[in-house]
Amino acid sequence: MFDVRGKRVFITGAASGIGLAIAEIMADAGGRIALVDCDAATLDPALSMLKDAGADVRGEVADATSIVDLERAVAATVSAFGGIDIVFANAGISGGPGFLLADGARNGAGAIENLDPDFWDRVITTNLGSIFRTIRAVAPVLKKQNGGRIIVTSSISATMTELHVGTPYVASKAGVAQLARQAARELARWNILVNAIAPGPVVTNIAGGRLKEAEARAPFEAAAPLHRIATPDDIKGAALFLASPASRHITGAEILIDGGASLGAAD
Ligand SMILES: NC(=O)c1ccc[n+]([C@@H]2O[C@H](COP(=O)([O-])OP(=O)(O)OC[C@H]3O[C@@H](n4cnc5c(N)ncnc54)[C@H](O)[C@@H]3O)[C@@H](O)[C@H]2O)c1
Incomplete structure (x- = not known):
């Protein structure tokens, strides 16, 4: 049920973090992977690492x-692999600071009256606009094949409000979640399944x-019933599930990977 051997996989934001973990699991499972990223300096070592692993x-x-x-990257991937079966629309950036600091004090830099409108636009364009553009670029290929998977990376910030996460981020991810559901409904006719992975902090x-620092992690660890935050490896299982035949009757869904954070705090 989890067999993705030979499947052709297109991943945006693949050079680091969650996208790289997705590339690793899809490669481990025998997929053929196109790593797409805007940062050549991190893409090269990521490629070498995966190539060295075979x-x-x-x-x-x-x-x-x-x-x-994106259209150039899609065309190059189709030319090299003969098509695309699975797309992870994952690229994204931080939305800047939240309105509270880790110690609970107010953070003026995150106050709504201080937010830079140009930064707001950049976050929305990167986090929401890139998902739209990725789906737009791959839809003709998947439709022609009469099937495929699109898995977007949203966030628990799509549905939860946040203290330590920037306001434009929360708004952008809410858009991503609804875009995934809308695309799922439209593209079902072509057997294209669209789902979301919604991580808590990773x-x-x-x-x-910043989450490599214990002080920045602390409020998130306290707020999650499992009292830990994720590493990129924690995303791999859901990524493989949503890419594989095991999820063939699931579309428009969202898998939360948040240690229970969206439930509220616990002892
Ligand atoms: N880390 C978290 O806590 C967390 C939680 C929930 C959701 N997410 C989401 O996961 C996704 C991946 O983030 P991450 O945490 O792995 O971050 P990361 O910074 O480790 O990796 C993101 C990658 O995306 C690339 N990227 C950024 N903008 C791009 C663009 N315009 N075009 C192409 N590539 C671009 C970066 O170069 C980088 O390699 C994002 O959508 C993010 O919002 C992250």
Whole structure:
């Protein structure tokens, strides 16, 4: 049920964090992977690492906010692999600081009256606009094949309000969640299943890798009933499930991977 051997996988934001973990599990499971990222400096070592492990991988430097870049990356992947079966629309950035600091004090930089409107636009364009553009770029390929999977990375911030996460991020991820449901409804006719992975906090390089610091992790660990926050490896199981025949009757769904954080705090 979890067999994805030979499946052709297209992953945006694949050079780091969650996208790289998805690339690892899909490669381990025998997929053929196109790693798409705007950062050539991190894409190269990620590619080398997967190649050294014996994976069938290729890289595309592309900005997922650019439809031109995405169409070029999709065309190159189709040309190399003969098609695309599974798409992870994952690229995203931090939304800046929340309105509270880790110690519970107010953070002026996160106050709504201080938010830079240009930064707001950049977060929405990167986190929501790139998911739209990725789906737009791959839809013709998947429709032609009469089937495929699209898995977007949203966040528990799509439905929860936040204290330590920036307001534009929360708004962008709410858009991603609804876009995934809308696309699922539209594309079902072509046997294209669209689902979301919604992580709570994960230790990655997002926001300058701030969650690598114990002090920044502390409020999130306290707020999650499991009292830990995720590592990228914690995302792999859901990624493989949503990419594989095991989830063939699931579309428009969201899998929370948050240690129970969205339930509220516990002892
Ligand atoms: N880390 C968390 O706590 C967390 C929680 C929930 C959701 N997410 C989401 O997971 C996704 C991946 O984030 P991560 O935490 O792995 O961060 P990360 O910074 O470790 O990796 C993100 C990757 O995306 C790439 N990227 C950024 N903008 C891009 C663009 N315009 N075009 C192409 N590539 C781009 C970066 O170069 C980087 O390699 C994001 O959508 C993020 O919002 C992260």
